[in-house]
Amino acid sequence: MLLDTPICDYGWMAPNFTLKNADGESYTMSDSLGDKGLLIAFICNHCPYVQRIAKRLASDTAVLMAEGINVLAVMSNDYTLVEADSPDNMKLFAQQYGFKFPYLIDENQLIGKQYGAVCTPDFFGLNRKGELQYRGRLDDAGMGDSGGRVPELMSAMRLIAKTGGGPEKQVASMGCSIKWRD
Structure with missing residues (x-):
């Protein structure tokens, strides 16, 4: 089922968390903030929307990370x-698309x-500071085709890094909707 997200609640303080990747390595949100901010991407392997943007997500986040903007993905x-x-499939998916960022398991969905x-x-x-400044799409088309323009996500993260x-x-x-446990 196709869903849209709420608009950005500017200044909302993101809750801290510690999650593990598929290899059992722990990552903490507050430790990942850095001086230029942090992008947190909620993704999964089976979603056709994620599959469609996965290569672009990998390349765009590699550029952002090279610019000092940190990235975590949460499943x-x-x-x-x-x-x-x-x-196990998260590991394969990350390898297939060349993710350079930690891909973390939200085991209890909290x-x-x-x-x-x-x-x-x-x-x-x-x-x-951990304040929400962007909640949106990879690009304005939403499907990984920026039409030669700088994608929304990259522009937003660069602005956040520069101005806060x-x-x-x-x-x-x-x-796709997140598949919640009953």
Whole structure:
């Protein structure tokens, strides 16, 4: 089911978390903030919207990371219902698309709920204080085709890194619903 996310709640303080990747390595949100902010991407493997943007996500985030903007991805789906989203498949998906950022498992789905994540992909751009400054799409088309323009997400994260604030105009993310446990 295709869903849209709420618009950005500027200044909302992102809850801290510690999650593990499929290899059991822990990552803490507050340790990942950095001086230029942090992008948190709620994604999963099986979603066709994520699959469509995965190569662009990998390349765009590699550029952002080279510019000092940190990136974490979180998978909040109940992978007992969707085997394609299992930790082993997360590792394969990350390797297939060349993700350079940690891809983390939200085992109990608490982080997805605390953040109000609605769909995959769902992007949260935080400034260095952990305040939400961007909640939107990879680009204004939403499907990984920037038409030669600088994608919305890259522009937003660069603005956050430079000024601490996000863009006024933002287009809500859209994608598959997160698969919550009952």
